[in-house]
Each structure stands twice: as structure tokens, then as C-alpha cells.
Amino acid sequence: MKQTKRSSAENKNGKQQADNNKQASNSNGSERHESLLEKFFIDQLKDIYYAEQQLVKALPEMQKACTTEELEDAFGNHLKQTERHVKRLERVFQAIGKKAEGKKCEAMDGLIKEARSIISETKEGSMTRDAALIIAAQKVEHYEIATYGGLVQLAITMNLDRPAEILDKTLQEEEETDALLTEIAEANINIDADQENNYSWSEKEETTMEYEGSANSF
Amino acid sequence: MPNTKTKKTTGSSNGAGVLSQPNTQLEKLFMDTLKDIYWAEKQLTKALPKMQKAATTEELKDAFEDHLAQTEEHVTRLEKAFELLGKKAQAKKCDAMEGLIKEAESIIEETEEGSMTRDAGLIIAAQKVEHYEIASYGGLAQLAKTMGHEDVKELLGQTLSEEKGADELLTEIAENDINWQAEQEGAEDKENNEEE
Numbered sequence: 044m045k046q047t048k049r050s051s052a053e054n055k056n057g058k059q060q061a062d063n064n065k066q067a068s069n070s071n072g073s074e075r076h077e078s079l080l081e082k083f084f085i086d087q088l089k090d091i092y093y094a095e096q097q098l099v100k101a102l103p104e105m106q107k108a109c110t111t112e113e114l115e116d117a118f119g120n121h122l123k124q125t126e127r128h129v130k131r132l133e134r135v136f137q138a139i140g141k142k143a144e145g146k147k148c149e150a151m152d153g154l155i156k157e158a159r160s161i162i163s164e165t166k167e168g169s170m171t172r173d174a175a176l177i178i179a180a181q182k183v184e185h186y187e188i189a190t191y192g193g194l195v196q197l198a199i200t201m202n203l204d205r206p207a208e209i210l211d212k213t214l215q216e217e218e219e220t221d222a223l224l225t226e227i228a229e230a231n232i233n234i235d236a237d238q239e240n241n242y243s244w245s246e247k248e249e250t251t252m253e254y255e256g257s258a259n260s261f
Numbered sequence: 262m263p264n265t266k267t268k269k270t271t272g273s274s275n276g277a278g279v280l281s282q283p284n285t286q287l288e289k290l291f292m293d294t295l296k297d298i299y300w301a302e303k304q305l306t307k308a309l310p311k312m313q314k315a316a317t318t319e320e321l322k323d324a325f326e327d328h329l330a331q332t333e334e335h336v337t338r339l340e341k342a343f344e345l346l347g348k349k350a351q352a353k354k355c356d357a358m359e360g361l362i363k364e365a366e367s368i369i370e371e372t373e374e375g376s377m378t379r380d381a382g383l384i385i386a387a388q389k390v391e392h393y394e395i396a397s398y399g400g401l402a403q404l405a406k407t408m409g410h411e412d413v414k415e416l417l418g419q420t421l422s423e424e425k426g427a428d429e430l431l432t433e434i435a436e437n438d439i440n441w442q443a444e445q446e447g448a449e450d451k452e453n454n455e456e457e
Contacts, residue, residue, distance in 0.1 A: 174290060182393060193384070233407040234407055
């Protein structure tokens, strides 16, 4: 039925409908009547699904590279959260009757590349490395905030109430993570990284012996 | 140096003048991040006219045009920040921004000219760029403050709030108008199909 409708429309509006056919067959062939906006929504979903999966791989590397336990813990917690985000996305795919699929996301690739190059450009064990890792992680968070924000808005527009709720939950968590990272940077790490300038590397060892309860913002 | 995973003390305040000691680690990080966003802003001045041209609605075209003027100002402000720090303005290729701009370009390719869905797509692409900038300027302002560079922090903070404003404006445009029309567009398509 639908197929005949499409082919009759094709005579009228050939190119556009041919494109639509191509899109439909790209995504399993069985999915018809996908509006342009739906297609865009699904593309964005695939994009962030890929991004979250990449992040699951990158976070352990970032965690391992951290200087302070505070940041190490923050990345550890965010890794668990990110794994939940992946599962949530799978539920969204399910809710709209689509197979969960990732689509390469150049921006996230770039962000993770940047995080890796920060690790190689900063000294192991330095506070500057943590300051840098925080900024790299915040760039990732903001990428996700923009993406989830857009997805929630689109889901609401398309009356996809349940997906909108699920996506919004993740959005909130990404915003909280960003705020937490700012707190960690402000409360402690940046100042310590600045202090680092005053110490030579041999002197620094002494200072690391002194513990202080100031790093309890976590 | 066996100084991993230890928390360090926060000693007495260091104050201004940190950058007068060249090549400290934090300074290097700050300069690298500044060069990164300088590159990113310059790329954005090239990408925005294309996005403006591709936009369907006048509203979004105007928004991109205004943001282009703003972005040019941000470039100038960054040059001023470099100057205040006694450094030459220099750009450093930023993989993330390159990816974001590629994404915007592929959205233009993948959506139909003249469709509202294209605008909905362009808005999200632009918001990703804005959020990249918000994270960068937020981090930079925080670092400038830590290093006692109030004047640089002011400049960066000014841009930061403009980027946040641009992000909010885009959300507003999407919510008020474009997303709904893009949704209608889908409905019309379906109706047309039904009729035939």
C-alpha cells in the first residue's frame, strides 16, 4: 500500500521522493513514513549513541591519567553514569521502534583526541594535568548537553513523551557533572596547579607529603 | 617523581604576575587553550556565512548574521587577551571544532534546501558549537582568575556570557517556531502521501 503511494508520488516529485526511498532503505527498508524531522531526530540519536560509547572507552584512560583522587573518583562515577546513558539511549531506540545504532560523530572524535593530546602534553603527577583534564571533560559534557538539549526539544515537538523524559534525565546528569567539574577546579585543583609554578620538581615532593582536609568538596 | 594520586596543599595566595615567569605548566595550558579557541573562533567566522546561506527562515539567517558579527568581536577580544599577556596571537588547530563544523556541513548536505528540518538541524549544530565555546571560555576565565589576571578574565567572561546568550537565543528560536514548523512539514508530507 504505502509503497504504491510512494511510487505514485515519485512521478510528481521525483528527486525528493527518490531521496526518501534511499533514506528508508538505508535504515532497514522496513521503516516507512519517516518524516524529515524524525529522520533528523534518529540521526542525532545515533550520533550521541556513538559519542557515549566512545566516552565509555575514553574515561578509563582519563581516570588513569589523573593526578588527584578527587578527579579520579569523579571520572569513575561519570563512567558508571555514562554506561547508564548508553542503556537509556537503547531504551529510547526501543521506544520508537528502531534498532540501536551508532553513527560516527566527528565532533566527539575530535573532543576525545583533544583529551588524549592533553594527557601527552602535560606532566604525569602534575596538578596542571588535572586542570587540563577538567577542561577537556567539560568540553565533552557541553557537547552532550547541547545534543541532549536538542533531542529533548525535538522529542517534545514530536510528542514522544517517554523518550523526552528519558533523554531529559540524562541531560540533567550531564549538567550536574559539568557543575561538579567546575566545583572541583575552582575549589582546589586550579589553585594548586598555579602553586605548582613556585616549586621546582624536587621541592614538590615535600609538599605532597602534607595532607590537608581542604579537598573534601567531593 | 612519586607524586601520583596525592592531594596537595593549597599554600598562600600567589597573586598576579604569574605569567611574567614564562613557561610554567599552568601558563602553558592556558596559552594552549587560548590558541585553541582562537583557531576555533576564526574557523567559525568562515563557517557562519555558509550556515547563514543554508538557513531556511529569515529568523535563523538573522541570528547567524548577528552571531557572525559577535564572533568577529570575539576574535578581536582574544587578540587583546594575547596582548595583555604579552604574547603574540597564535592559533592552534582544534580537532573538536573541526569536527563540529564538519557536522554542521553534513547537516546541510543531508537536509533538504528550504525545509524547516534543515533549520532545526542547523540550530542543534550551532548549539553544539556554542557549548564548545562555553566550556572553553568557562575554563579559560577560571584559569585567568586563578593566575591573578583579572583584566584577561574580564574579557573572557564577557565573551562567555555572549556565547551563553547566543545558545539561549537559539533554543528560543527552536522552541517558539522552527521545531513546530518542521514537525508540521512531516505531517504535510504524510498528508500528501495519504491523498494520493
